[in-house]
Amino acid sequence: MVGFGGGSLASTRGCLQRSTISILGICELINQLMAATLYCPNYNCQAPNPEHHKHCEKCRTLLPKRYLWSVEQSATPHQPGEIVGDRYLFKQQQIWLDTKPGSFSETPLELPAIALPYLKLIPYQIHLPQAYDWLETGSRHLLFLENIPLNPNRLNSSDPLAPALTQLWSTASPLRQLNWLWQIAQLWQPLSLQGVAATLLDPQLIRVEGPLIRLLELRPSGKSAPKLQQLGQLWSQWVKTAHPDATSGVQNLANRLIRGEIKGSEQLVSLLDESLAQFATSATLDFQIATLTNTGPSRRRNEDACYPPSGSSVCLSWDRASAHVPIPLTIVCDGIGGHEGGNVASQLAIETVQQRVEQLFHPDLHPDRLQTELEQAVCIANDRISQQNDSERRHERQRMGTTLVMALAQGHQMYITHVGDSRVYWITAFGCHQVTLDDDVATREVRLGYAFYRDALQHPGSGSLVQALGMSASDLLHPTVGRFILDGDGIFLLCSDGLSDGDRVEEYWESEILPVLNGQIDAKTAVERLVEIANTQNGHDNVTISLLHYRLLGGSNPPPLAHPESQRTVLSSPEPRSQSNLKTQLLPPSKSDWGILPLILGILLLLGLGVPLAYLLGVPNLLRAWQQTPVATSDPSIVVIPSPDPPPVAAPPQASLEARSLVQVEAIANNGIEQPPPLFLFSSLQAATERETLGEIPPNSLLYIQGKQTLENAEVWLNLRVCTVGPLSEPNLSAPVVPGNVGWVREIDLLPRSSVTSSPPQGCP
Structure with a gap:
């Protein structure tokens, strides 16, 4: 009886335990299924959907998969299926999924310092x-990052991230x-x-997606900034597994970096360009280029334009023997902008830029010179508009203008020029990447x-343009010119916002553009399909598309790179140009080359003739401030709120420093008089008003004046490049500039402590 009773009790406990385990298992399964729910981003829908669905089951809205990478100050273990912030689902490693991509969290007014480098490097x-x-x-503080090097199709594998450079280095072509x-x-x-250059010294953070370098996260450099010598030490570890045709070149670069012979990244880039x-x-x-433009279902007039003309399908072949085709x-x-004005502006821009580029293009034109010429071509088009x-007395919103994106191939290099919010995407077998950044x-x-x-x-007005062709003087226009190396097959997609709005490119590139790379369809067919998608899925604007498909047919067995001993001399720097890689620059350097005009005006002022001459020439009217010219957008109700002007300052000195000259910053002796304030270099004129500096310029530094800009208040600013930095004589000196920095200094601040020199060091013109 006791035994029976004990056995029954034990059996009952076993049943209860198994039932409990089963219930817990079911609950865990239910929790996982609930955790994998992705909510529709459509505000009027927000229906739950399984994670693997591409479109919402209820309203057919695209379900964006925002896979994120977390940066956490204190490493905290997380479990798969865990949700934080009522929206972020933990997948594995540091990978999360935003289950509510249409919702917005309460971001603090003061953003954390750890996020600022990501923002400023956009x-x-x-x-x-x-x-x-x-x-x-x-106690948890997590920074979530998007646009990470991740292959979503491999999320269930142990390592879904893009491979590290070191994993593919030995098998890559030279x-x-x-x-x-x-x-x-x-x-x-x-x-x-x-302050995050240490990222480039950690091989695990350097990932690759085909031809592209992709960084997993940014790593602060700490108190001591990394040196190029450390980069050389890292590269020297890759020499043994480099391709035989590239071994000597990589070894040469690594050795010269370690020895300190390469003084800055600009010189390093020039040496790599030579290789x-x-x-x-x-x-x-x-190359195959296909273009097509369409008015769209909701517009009466097509204000877009393209080159080659709409409907073209052009095939070209490039090599050294036929470089002049x-x-x-x-x-x-x-x-x-303007009644029947947008179409005129876009046609003027096409005609001007196309003719200018084809007249000046040469297959051996130096990259920096070519970039400068492309900028100038866009500025000339801006002047014409x-x-x-x-001439038609158009003012404010009636002024016509246009955006512009342009792709130009020079051998194995692609130059992308951009102003406005039309876009360029780069599609390879490894992914689709947005190349341009909306202005x-x-x-x-x-x-x-x-x-x-x-x-x-x-925010209201977030889509308003801060620059476009025809809206302001060319001195205040800053076209962006990017350069990319073509080392395989790929496609550049150029399009107006009639297609790019609504993330249509991100949604359809795999189904509509990737087949061109695979040889399943040609570029002309793909363009026609994309226009149809733009009209049916968006349909609110004109749409214009150009596909540039390139294929690398030769060059697998090039001549070996020159022996290190034959590359001992330092390359001379190229012709100076406006050096700013920022995609949107609020107050860019002047494009005008005044030559000796400021000096002549200064002499005339001394003779008492400057004022009437300046009145006759109308100089103040030529220097219109960019902030006071709102740029029209496709929505006439939206106008950019201008940035504040720099504060008024004292009148400029009668002497001046000339563009394209070298100046030495002199130390002012302490002879009992009040010492001048520190001399700071600002990244832009807008940064000067906010006192955001690149660093202090020590005495005995050598500077190259790239250009000058005069504001309406007659304040003169110099666009400088730092060639060399003087020794730090004072221990309490704030963070100094470094060679290669490009920025702005007020002329009145530099004049009292500068002298013109004619003996440039290496790395300066």
Whole structure:
């Protein structure tokens, strides 16, 4: 009886335990299923959907998969299926999914310092993740990053991230290996300015997606900024597994970096350019360009334009022997503003830029010179449109203007020129990446470190343009020119916002553009499909699309790179140009070359003739402030709120410093008089008003004056490049500038402590 009773009790306990385990298992399964629910971003729907669905089951809205990477100050273990902030689902490692992509969290007014480098480096979004959200839950502080190097199709694998550079280095072609190093060199200076260059010294943070370098996160450099010598030490570890045709070149660069012979990232980029150019001698590239523009279902007039003309399908082949055939060039413009004005502006821009580029293009033109010429071509188009506006007495919102995106191939290099909010995307077998950054208010807020991008988009007027062709003087226009190395097959998509709005490119690139790379359809067919998608899925605007499909046919066995001993001499710096990689610059350097005019005016002022002459020439009217010219948008109710002007200052000195001259900063002796304030270098004129400096310029530094800009209040600012930095004689000196920095100094501040010199060091013109 006892035994039976005991056995029954034991059996009962076993049943209860099994039942409890089963219930817990069911509950855990239910929790996981609930955790994997993705809510529709449509505000009027918000229906729950399984994570693997592409569109909402209820309203067919696209379900964006925002896979994020978390940066947490104190590493806290998380369990799969865990949700924080009532929205972020933990997947594995540091990977999360935003289950409510249509909702907005309460971002703190003062953003955390850890997020600022991501915001200010948004012009490099093709290489870097971007800050998405900041979450504080108890003692946990998490920064979520979007645009991470992740393959969503491998989320269930142990390592869904893009491979590290070191994993693919030994199997890459020599052209790709040098391309990867070239991109790292390009990133060194901007990351150094934000104190995160240590990222480029950690191989685990350097990921690759085909030809692209992609950084997993940014790592603060700490108190001591990393040196180029450390970069050379890292690269020296890769020499043994480099391609035989690239081994000597990589070894040479690493040795020179370690020995300190390469003084700055600009010189390093120039040396890599020289190495890359050797492979272009044996490369053959085929190009196919297809264009199409359409009025759309809701507009009466098409204000867009493109080159080659709409409906074209052009095939070109490039090699050294046939380098003078028609060049691979395509342009897309989206006209804005004024009655029957946008179409005129876009056509003027196409005609002017196309003719200018084809007249000046040469296959051996130095990259920096070519970038300068592309900027000048856009500025000339801007002047033509502005003159048309003035002749027709168009003012404010009636002024016609246009955006512009342009792709120009020069051998194994692609140059992307951009003004406005039309876009360029780069599609390879490894992904789709947005190359350009919209010149709008939202982007400006992010770049200044004021807001996360998704928050900035919610502000009124966030889509208003801060610059477009025809809206202001060319002195105040800053076209963006980016350069990319072609080391495989790919496609550049140029389009107006009739297609890019609503993330249509991100939604359809795999189904509509990737087949072109696979040879399943041609570029002309893909363009026609994309226009149809734009009209049916968006339909609110004109749409214009150009696809530039390129294929690398030769160059797999180029001549070996020159032996290290034959590359001992330091390359001379190229012709000076406006050096700013920022995609949207509020107050860019002047494009006008005044030559000796300021000096002549100064002499005339001394003779008492300057005032009437200045009145006759109307100089003040030529220097219109960019902030006072609102740029029209496709929505006439939205106008950009101008940035504040710099504060009034004393009148400029009668002497002046000339553009394209070298000046030495002299130390002012302490002879009992009041010492001048420190001399600071500002990244832009807007940064000067906010006292955001690149650093202090010590005495005995050597500076190159790239250009000058005069404001309406007659204040003269100099655009400088730091060639060398003087010794730090005072221990309490604030953070100094570094060689290669480019920024602005007020002329009146530099004049009393400068002398002109004619003996440039290496790295200066």
